[in-house]
Amino acid sequence: MQGFTIAFVPTMGYLHEGHISLMEKGRQLADVLIASIFVNPAQFGPGEDYDAYPRNPQKDSALAQKAGVDVLFMPEKNQLYPEKYETYITQSNLPRFLCGLSRPTHFTGVMTIVAKLFNIVKPHYAVFGQKDYQQLAIIRKMTHDLNFDIKIVGAPIVREPDGLAMSSRNKYLSPEQRRSALALSRALAQAQQSVATGEIRASALIETAQKTITSVRETAIDYVVIGDPETLEEVSVIDRPVLMALAVKVGQTRLIDNCILSPPVDKTS
Ligand code: PAF
Numbered sequence: 001m002q003g004f005t006i007a008f009v010p011t012m013g014y015l016h017e018g019h020i021s022l023m024e025k026g027r028q029l030a031d032v033l034i035a036s037i038f039v040n041p042a043q044f045g046p047g048e049d050y051d052a053y054p055r056n057p058q059k060d061s062a063l064a065q066k067a068g069v070d071v072l073f074m075p076e077k078n079q080l081y082p083e084k085y086e087t088y089i090t091q092s093n094l095p096r097f098l099c100g101l102s103r104p105t106h107f108t109g110v111m112t113i114v115a116k117l118f119n120i121v122k123p124h125y126a127v128f129g130q131k132d133y134q135q136l137a138i139i140r141k142m143t144h145d146l147n148f149d150i151k152i153v154g155a156p157i158v159r160e161p162d163g164l165a166m167s168s169r170n171k172y173l174s175p176e177q178r179r180s181a182l183a184l185s186r187a188l189a190q191a192q193q194s195v196a197t198g199e200i201r202a203s204a205l206i207e208t209a210q211k212t213i214t215s216v217r218e219t220a221i222d223y224v225v226i227g228d229p230e231t232l233e234e235v236s237v238i239d240r241p242v243l244m245a246l247a248v249k250v251g252q253t254r255l256i257d258n259c260i261l262s263p264p265v266d267k268t269s
Helices: 017-029 057-066 106-121 130-145 168-172 175-196 202-214
Strands: 006-011 032-037 071-073 125-129 151-155 219-227 242-250 253-261
Touching (some): 006 106, 017 032, 017 057, 017 125, 017 151, 032 057, 032 106, 057 071, 071 106, 106 130, 125 130, 130 242, 168 175, 168 253, 175 202, 175 219, 175 242, 175 253, 202 219
Parallel strands (some): 006 032, 006 125, 032 071, 125 151
16 A cells, blocks of 8 residues: 555454544544454463454454445454464563563464564554553554654553543453453552642552452452553652553453552742
């Protein structure tokens, strides 16, 4: 497609408003919008939900068309990972934090599929959601390190009216679990409020968030971390905008969410 700019939105399907917002962003960026739907086996660990991951290709096709997608790429597993496939991408640093601790092979799977899709689609822009903050950081780094001539664009988290971050996995939640899942966004909002009113100790903010999350039924915390937004390394004092990220199992469903904590601007200095 010479002479045209291409924006690309890779997804695993079961599209929701979060994905649609990525597509709308892509639509604004380039002449042609390409999206992909592929549930990537390489990013699921043993015992994770690859087989159960929700799929609805027909509905997804209609939604993508409505969102202005020009080309929807829906490859089969054996087209991307034929027999004897054996090349995978690793990264030394960012995958050591947050989700990488409990999902040690996940980001290798993500980087591998994203790089393959980049080579197939050859986009000028690629849009990723900030809900997967660590994924976005890792893909930015991979794009830079591997000299992909692609501008990576981050798009804000899209939430349900009650605060729950949109995710295809929300489908797994029972009504009661869905109520419990609201503790994630509540914990983040409380932390933002505390920082706005002067709390600068990461340990105190983390403890409060942990209490908020564990006070509701069926929650098990994977991590609640406050870290540097670039390196993801933990910080102890909120003396600049920092990342607060969490991963929590609600029943069997692992959910993630995050926000930026910004200390109030000191107007006296
Ligand atoms: O964020 C996702 O849906 C997936 O990790 C991605 C980027 C499509 C790679 O499979």
